[in-house]
Amino acid sequence: METKTALTFPTLDYWQRKIVAPGDEPFKEKRFYDYYRTKYEIALEIGPKRICEIGVRFGYSAFALICGAPSAQIFIGVDVLGGGYGGMRENTFPRVRKMLDREFPDVAIYLTHQDTRTIGSLPGSNLPFPPALDFIHVDGDHSEAGCLHDLMLAILAVLPGGTILVDDYTYIAGVTRAVDKFVVDCAAHIESHYCKKSLRGEYIIKKTGGSND
Numbered sequence: 141m142e143t144k145t146a147l148t149f150p151t152l153d154y155w156q157r158k159i160v161a162p163g164d165e166p167f168k169e170k171r172f173y174d175y176y177r178t179k180y181e182i183a184l185e186i187g188p189k190r191i192c193e194i195g196v197r198f199g200y201s202a203f204a205l206i207c208g209a210p211s212a213q214i215f216i217g218v219d220v221l222g223g224g225y226g227g228m229r230e231n232t233f234p235r236v237r238k239m240l241d242r243e244f245p246d247v248a249i250y251l252t253h254q255d256t257r258t259i260g261s262l263p264g265s266n267l268p269f270p271p272a273l274d275f276i277h278v279d280g281d282h283s284e285a286g287c288l289h290d291l292m293l294a295i296l297a298v299l300p301g302g303t304i305l306v307d308d309y310t311y312i313a314g315v316t317r318a319v320d321k322f323v324v325d326c327a328a329h330i331e332s333h334y335c336k337k338s339l340r341g342e343y344i345i346k347k348t349g350g351s352n353d
């Protein structure tokens with residue numbers, strides 16, 4: 141079976157020139173570069189194949205996660221138009237797609253505009269093959285209710301043994317409350333959970349169950 145070697149995380153210079161969107165100057169800072177490198181390291185450790193992200197924005201975490209996942213086959217990104225955090229516009233996803241296609245030509249990239257508050261399951265049923273997701277990054281609606289809803293979508297969608305990564309656990313109070321409530325309410329479906337230190341706190345939740353193959 142063919143195995144690929146993980147890509148190395150790019151240099152700061154490459155990050156600033158090729159990954160950060162034009163005009164998004166704060167994200168060129170070294171602290172953000174290091175923050176996304178932590179996400180890369182998490183993916184490197186877990187080795188996901190089928191990734192979904194709620195809250196794509198300009199594609200930085202998408203880039204970091206796929207970069208650390210040499211076996212990645214598919215990435216499904218969900219975001220809502222006008223959703224804040226710099227504003228997802230009509231021309232945002234085309235730019236994100238161009239960047240991800242250029243960086244990861246072997247990975248199938250699906251980007252869809254959806255407001256996750258209005259859906260009861262993550263998108264994917266219309267895709268060419270069933271997206272048996274083994275890794276879901278939750279970084280969309282940062283209110284307690286919104287994050288909790290996204291966590292429910294994620295635990296329903298992720299395979300047994302799969303991983304949910306939540307952004308901003310130590311940075312946004314609504315996210316902290318949502319995660320703390322979720323791990324209690326859904327304890328029966330959770331094998332392990334912990335916070336990995338980063339600029340904003342990466343909360344890693346592993347669903348109970350078997351292997352990801």
Ligand SMILES: C[S@@+](CC[C@H](N)C(=O)[O-])C[C@H]1O[C@@H](n2cnc3c(N)ncnc32)[C@H](O)[C@@H]1O
Binds near residue numbers: 222223224228254
């Ligand atoms: C913090 S940004 C994501 C940043 C991105 N993950 C990264 O690190 O590069 C949050 C994103 O969630 C999106 N969002 C907010 N509420 C949402 C909702 N209800 N449904 C879908 N996307 C949402 C926003 O449009 C925004 O692009």
